Amino acid sequence: MARMLDVAPSSILEEEPPVTARAEALLAKARTVLDRNPRATFENVWHTLVLLDEAPIERLRRSLLRARTVDLH
Amino acid sequence: MPEPLIFTESEQAFLRELTRLKVDFMIVGLAAAALQGAPAVTQDIDLWFKDPGDQRIRAALDRVGGLYIPPTPATPPLFAGKSVALFDIVLRMDGLRSFEQEMRDTTLIRIGKTRVRVLSLARIIASKRAANRAKDRLILPVLEDTLATLKQTQARRPRRGRSK
Numbered sequence: 001m002a003r004m005l006d007v008a009p010s011s012i013l014e015e016e017p018p019v020t021a022r023a024e025a026l027l028a029k030a031r032t033v034l035d036r037n038p039r040a041t042f043e044n045v046w047h048t049l050v051l052l053d054e055a056p057i058e059r060l061r062r063s064l065l066r067a068r069t070v071d072l073h
Numbered sequence: 074m075p076e077p078l079i080f081t082e083s084e085q086a087f088l089r090e091l092t093r094l095k096v097d098f099m100i101v102g103l104a105a106a107a108l109q110g111a112p113a114v115t116q117d118i119d120l121w122f123k124d125p126g127d128q129r130i131r132a133a134l135d136r137v138g139g140l141y142i143p144p145t146p147a148t149p150p151l152f153a154g155k156s157v158a159l160f161d162i163v164l165r166m167d168g169l170r171s172f173e174q175e176m177r178d179t180t181l182i183r184i185g186k187t188r189v190r191v192l193s194l195a196r197i198i199a200s201k202r203a204a205n206r207a208k209d210r211l212i213l214p215v216l217e218d219t220l221a222t223l224k225q226t227q228a229r230r231p232r233r234g235r236s237k
Contacts, residue, residue, distance in 0.1 A: 029226065037221040044218035047112035052226065056108045056182045061080050063107035064159065066114040 026050065083137065083156045085185040090133035092187050097123035097172070099179050099190040101163055101197065103212065108182050109194045111219040113212055117161045121192075123172045125150060125162055168203020169196060194220050 002009040026049045033045045051059045091098055100108065102119035122130065131141055139157035144150040150162045169175050179190040192200075198216050201209040 033222050033225045036225060037218070040218040040221050041214065044112065044215050045222050048110045048219045048222040049226070051107075051112060052110045052222075057080065057085075057184050059110060060104060060107050060118075060184070063104065063111075063113055063115050064079050064118075 022053075026053075080159065082185070084159055085187065087133060087137045087139060087157050087160065088184060088189055089187045090136045091130070092189065094129040094133055096127055096129045096133065097176075099172075099176065099192050101166060101192045101200070103197075105191045106194055106197050106216055106219065108184070108191050109180075109219070110223060111194065111216055113215055118159050119161050119163045121163045121166060121172065121175075125164065166200050167205075168200045194223065 002012055005012070026046070029049055030042060030045045033049075034040055034042060037045075051062070054062070098120050099105075100118060101121045103111070103113045103115035104118040106113050107115060133139075134141055134152065134154070134157065137154070137156040139152055139154035142148075142151040142153055149164060152158070152160050152162065166175070175192060175196060176190065178193045178196045180193055181188045182191045183189075194216065198213065198220060201213055201216065
């Protein structure tokens with residue numbers, strides 16, 4: 001059908017947004033960590049996994065930025 | 074509203090100069106933890122120098138327009154100037170061994186264009202446990218959960234260069 005319409009297949013297929021797939025993968029990782037470390041807190045594990053997806057300099061920037069934001073209020 | 078710029082090129086330049094001049098130092102504290110993935114908030118970047126009197130630190134400061142303010146009986150040594158305002162000099166680390174011994178427990182992390190020695194998360198936790206201030210007790214569970222997450226994710230990561 002895509003060929004007949006002369007469009008890319010992705011333009012007519014309903015694809016799962018990549019952000020959802022990424023979130024599900026992170027969630028699965030978080031569950032594994034929590035299964036093996038029952039005393040760990042979900043929020044800490046989740047935010048660590050999210051930060052591990054970033055470059056170290058971005059992790060540091062977020063940390064400093066949050067401190068600056070806290071200072072403002 | 075755009076996010077305010079933080080830890081910009083001019084601030085990274087100080088780390089680059091310290092590295093270029095081969096100053097022995099490492100990043101410690103919560104900035105070091107954040108670099109390794111800890112969801113922690115910090116206002117500054119703590120630097121532990123082997124020799125805080127090392128003249129090469131002054132040379133690095135000169136290069137980036139920063140100043141060294143010597144300690145007084147009431148105040149610790151400080152860095153002054155826009156490009157170094159985020160950095161603090163750490164003179165004492167609770168619960169840790171000598172600088173040389175702790176250097177073996179560091180990891181090289183790329184920060185912008187520079188690779189910098191960063192104290193391992195396990196040793197940061199040891200230091201926070203020893204310091205045992207109220208703010209340390211609050212952050213310890215976060216750091217411990219981060220360490221557990223790192224161990225888990227690193228254990229699952231395939232080794233590089235492994236033959237099939």
